[in-house]
Amino acid sequence: MLKGKQSWVFHNSPVIEASAAAGGPFEAKGKVAKDFDILHDDLWMGQDSYEKAHTLLLEEAISTAVKKAGLTRQDMQFMLAGDLINQITPSSFAARTLGIPYFGLFGACSTSMEGLALASFIINYGGARKVVTGASSHNAAVEKQFRYPTEYGGQKPPTAQWTVTGAGAAVLTDCKEKQGKLVTKSATIGKVIDMGLSDPFNMGGAMAPAAADTIVAHFKDLQVEPSYYDLIVTGDLGKIGQSATVELLQKEGLEMDTKSFKDCGLMIYQDDQPVQSGGSGAGCSATVLYGHLLNEMKKGKYKRILVVATGALLSPLSFQQKESIPCIAHAVSIEVHP
Amino acid sequence: MGKKKMTPEQEQYKKLEQKHELKRPVLKNCLKAFLVGGTICLIGQAVSYFYMYFFHFTEQTAGNPTVATMIFFSMLLTGFGVYDHIGQFAGAGSAVPITGFGNSVISAAIEHRTEGFVLGVGGNMFKLAGSVILFGVFSAFAVALIKTLLIMWGVL
Amino acid sequence: MIQSVNPEPAAVRRNSGKDHELAEKIKKEVQAVPAIYDVAVIKGKREVLVAYKVKHMQRFHMKRIEKEIKEKLEKKYPKETFIVSSDFKIFIEVLELKKRMKDKDYSEKDSEERLQKIIQFKKELT
Numbered sequence: 001m002l003k004g005k006q007s008w009v010f011h012n013s014p015v016i017e018a019s020a021a022a023g024g025p026f027e028a029k030g031k032v033a034k035d036f037d038i039l040h041d042d043l044w045m046g047q048d049s050y051e052k053a054h055t056l057l058l059e060e061a062i063s064t065a066v067k068k069a070g071l072t073r074q075d076m077q078f079m080l081a082g083d084l085i086n087q088i089t090p091s092s093f094a095a096r097t098l099g100i101p102y103f104g105l106f107g108a109c110s111t112s113m114e115g116l117a118l119a120s121f122i123i124n125y126g127g128a129r130k131v132v133t134g135a136s137s138h139n140a141a142v143e144k145q146f147r148y149p150t151e152y153g154g155q156k157p158p159t160a161q162w163t164v165t166g167a168g169a170a171v172l173t174d175c176k177e178k179q180g181k182l183v184t185k186s187a188t189i190g191k192v193i194d195m196g197l198s199d200p201f202n203m204g205g206a207m208a209p210a211a212a213d214t215i216v217a218h219f220k221d222l223q224v225e226p227s228y229y230d231l232i233v234t235g236d237l238g239k240i241g242q243s244a245t246v247e248l249l250q251k252e253g254l255e256m257d258t259k260s261f262k263d264c265g266l267m268i269y270q271d272d273q274p275v276q277s278g279g280s281g282a283g284c285s286a287t288v289l290y291g292h293l294l295n296e297m298k299k300g301k302y303k304r305i306l307v308v309a310t311g312a313l314l315s316p317l318s319f320q321q322k323e324s325i326p327c328i329a330h331a332v333s334i335e336v337h338p
Numbered sequence: 339m340g341k342k343k344m345t346p347e348q349e350q351y352k353k354l355e356q357k358h359e360l361k362r363p364v365l366k367n368c369l370k371a372f373l374v375g376g377t378i379c380l381i382g383q384a385v386s387y388f389y390m391y392f393f394h395f396t397e398q399t400a401g402n403p404t405v406a407t408m409i410f411f412s413m414l415l416t417g418f419g420v421y422d423h424i425g426q427f428a429g430a431g432s433a434v435p436i437t438g439f440g441n442s443v444i445s446a447a448i449e450h451r452t453e454g455f456v457l458g459v460g461g462n463m464f465k466l467a468g469s470v471i472l473f474g475v476f477s478a479f480a481v482a483l484i485k486t487l488l489i490m491w492g493v494l
Numbered sequence: 495m496i497q498s499v500n501p502e503p504a505a506v507r508r509n510s511g512k513d514h515e516l517a518e519k520i521k522k523e524v525q526a527v528p529a530i531y532d533v534a535v536i537k538g539k540r541e542v543l544v545a546y547k548v549k550h551m552q553r554f555h556m557k558r559i560e561k562e563i564k565e566k567l568e569k570k571y572p573k574e575t576f577i578v579s580s581d582f583k584i585f586i587e588v589l590e591l592k593k594r595m596k597d598k599d600y601s602e603k604d605s606e607e608r609l610q611k612i613i614q615f616k617k618e619l620t
Contacts, residue, residue, distance in 0.1 A: 049452035149449035151416045152466065153425020153432050153441045155367075158360040196348035197355065205355045243358040274426070277360065387582075396583035396615045 004221025006189050013183035013337060014123035015175045017130075018069035021291030022061045023283075024139065024165030030269045035291035036166070037064045043140050043165065054083065054090040054138035057283075059097055061167035062134050065290070069171040076100045076171070077128035080119050082111035083136050083282050084163075085145060090136060100132065108311030109207075109236050110190070111135040112168065112286040113330040116307075117187035119172045120332065126174070134169030134290075137281030146200070146316050159202035161238045162275035164268060168286030170294075178337040182297055185304075186222055187332045190214035192313065194326040200319045204241025204265075204277055207310040210327035211237060212248035214308055218331045219254065226254055229333070230302040233293065235285035235309035236265035238278035264288035264309075285309040297336055304335045371431030374424065378435045382408050405436050412437035416444045442466040498532045498547075504592050505537035506605045513537045516574075520544065520567065529559050530580075534588040538609045541575045542567075545585040556580055579616050587612045 003009045022038040023030075024045075033039065038060050045053040058081060066073055079098065081091040082105035095102035107114040115133035122128050140150045142163045148154050175181070193213050197206040211234050219226065226232065237245060242263045246256050264285045265278035289307055296302055310329040319325065344352070385407050389400040415421040421441045424432045432438055443463055450462035464471065488494045503521040505513035517537040524533045524544055529552040534545045544563070548556055564578045579585075591608050594600045 051452075144449055148466065149445035151419060151422050151441070151445035151448055153416075153421045153423075153438060153445070155426055155429035155433075157362050194348075195351040195355075196344045197352065202359065205359060208355065209351055240355070240358045240360060244355050247354060247358070390583045391586065394615075396618075397581045399618065400583070 003186070004217075004223075006191075006217055007186055007221035008117070008121060008124075008189075009186045009222070010120050010124040010184055012124045012174065013178055013185065014120045014172045015178055015337075016182040016184065016294065016334065017071075017171045017173045017175060018065050019168065019170040019290035019294050020061050020064035020068060021168045021287040022057045022064070022166060023287055023291075024057075026139065026162075026273070027164060027166050027268065027287065029273065032268055032288060032292040035295050036287065037061075037068075037291070043138075050138055050141040050144065051085065051090060054085065054136060054141045055093040055097075057138060057165070057167040058083070058090060058094040058134055058136040058169070061136065061169040061286075061290075062094065062098060062132055065134070065169040065171050066132060069173070071130065071171065073098055073100060076130050076132050078103060078119075078122065078131045080105055080115040080131065080133040081135060081169075082106050082115065084108060084142050090138070090141070091134075105135075107309075107328060107330065108313050109137075109280060109282050109284060110309040110311030110328050110330050111282045112235070112289065113187075113307055113309035113332050116170065116172075116184065116332045117189065117330055119170075120184040120187060123172050123174050130171065130173045132169060132171050134167060135282040135286040136167030137163055137165070137283035139163045139165040139281075142281060156276055157201050158276050159199070159205065159238075159240055160276045161203060161236065161265060161278050161280035162269070162273075163281040164236075164279045164284040164287060166283035166287035168283065168288075168290030170290050181337050182294060182334055183337045185333045185335050186218075187330065188214055188218040188221060190217070190329040190331070192326045192328050194324050196324045198319060198322060198324045200314060200325070202240065203280060203312045203325070204236070204238035205244055206241075206325040207237055207312055207327040207329070208241040208244035208248060210329040211235075211241070211245050211308055211310045212252065214329035214331050215245075215249060215306075216252050216254065218306065218308075218333075226256065226260075229304045229306045230260060231293075231305040232256070232261050233267075233289070233305060233307050234261075234263045234265075235307075235311070235329070236278065236280035237263045237310060238265045238276075238280065240277055241310070242266065267292065282311075294334075297334065300336075304333065306331055306333045367429050370427060371429050371434075373431065374428035375431035375435060378408075378432065378437055381411075382435070408436050409440035412440035413444050416441050417448065421445075439467055439470060442470075499534075499589065500532060501534045501589060501592055503535040503537075504595060506539055506595075506602055506609060507537075508595075508602065516571075517542070520571070523567065523570065524563060527559070527563060529555065530563075532585075534585060534592075536588055536591065536609060538613075539606055541577050541609075541613060542571075543577045543579075543584075543588065543609060543612060545579050545581070545588050547582070547585065548580050577613050577616055581615065584612055584615055587615065 020037045023036045028039040047053040079100040080103045112135035119131040119133040193210040268279045308331040386400045386404040389395040450458040503517035521535045532547040
């Protein structure tokens, strides 16, 4: 049901039946490695191109999530997935293998929450009984498309972020027994915001206004206080984006506590890994949420969380043509059903 | 295209964002670039003396085989995945010597190997280095033209 | 490479006192130029080969120094043909030739041939 200007409330509380995350070698050394279901020790993952490895990651994440839910691929009615590669081929190729009716999504790094919001909406209104959603990215494949060749010795500025190699997927159902299960409660769909920044090596800074806008809209639409959530987590703002967002929210009168305001891009890697400002990519929020955070919720560490995935909607062509970077953020709240 | 006029709101945000932005440590980077770049040049000088002592090359002619050897070294380092780490540490120090040029060609060739030899490796090899060659040749042409004209007019 | 070797001047014609004397004089002459150090002179049958090292900070003026030395020598000894070079390869080749010339069995013809080869180095540029 539409609430306020741009938010949905899911009265039927779609259940996140199971979730899974797959990652690469760099993530295996990270802070949340133990929450990954599958970890590869090679970027190629036994494939002959990075794009195929990218496809494999998503396939693995989705089939693991489906298996963990005690279901089969045939039980799934729809699949919503997306990534960062041209024409989102890795997701489409994964859908080809999995044979599930498929919606391809593109919201850059916000795809994970775009998918979760839409999947929840479909389930909530009886459009389907079982839906799987996921997002993925592969460091080498994405770098190849957006930046320089992997082995090129260019110096990255400290504002740059490291694209996560990983895929996260979740299975949502309309299961009637909800007690103690994780459910999605509401979602806020963000506007595209462009603050005129055009440095592709500083995505966090460009995405911060979009994140702040969506967070403000969410609290206004749902008429709740930030303290309602145990944790508010952003997708991949990184160090710069996060501190800029905190300041922007402060101006709007929302005080964020550093303990309950985190960023997936800063949670995924160790402090000593050479990732400059943090992780990024569609797989960043997907793996941290569908791996680490949902596990923590099951353990009872958090009861209610708000996930705000941010995306920079640029293409290699657009930034070479000196266009600024338009950004978007989508928020979904996940709660443990009482 | 080009510089767009920013709205006051955007200007305001830009100021806010710049406070949070991590600055490049310029002085430290220069120092690192100097040391690493210097080391690369030292190796190049050693290779050049090697060609003078053991082969029939003079100071003038040893340049060509030295360049080829340095590119060969950078090819090995690129292939083994070391050069990009050197590059992140040294910045211009590893980009400016000929090894950086070699690295840009070789990394692109490796990257696009999966698209085949003709359209992949062949078509993308000079993706980064192509403009170096183009503008290098063009500026050499322009400078030589100016010199020739000056000599013709008796200025030089 | 950097330290001075200060090789004795030499002449291809072993028994020609005049050649030796000339080489000696030329060496002193060239050594007097402040921008350079370490001079090697070999008097061939026709040419005189002068190789020298330029002080590090003066290497920017290498071309000018070479021209100056050549002009100076040609003015002073108009009858001789001078090959003047700061190339390090030529310098080491001169030392090599001098080493071989010490051997009594190394004929004057061989020395002259080798000298001509060194002179070839000066001429090829690429």
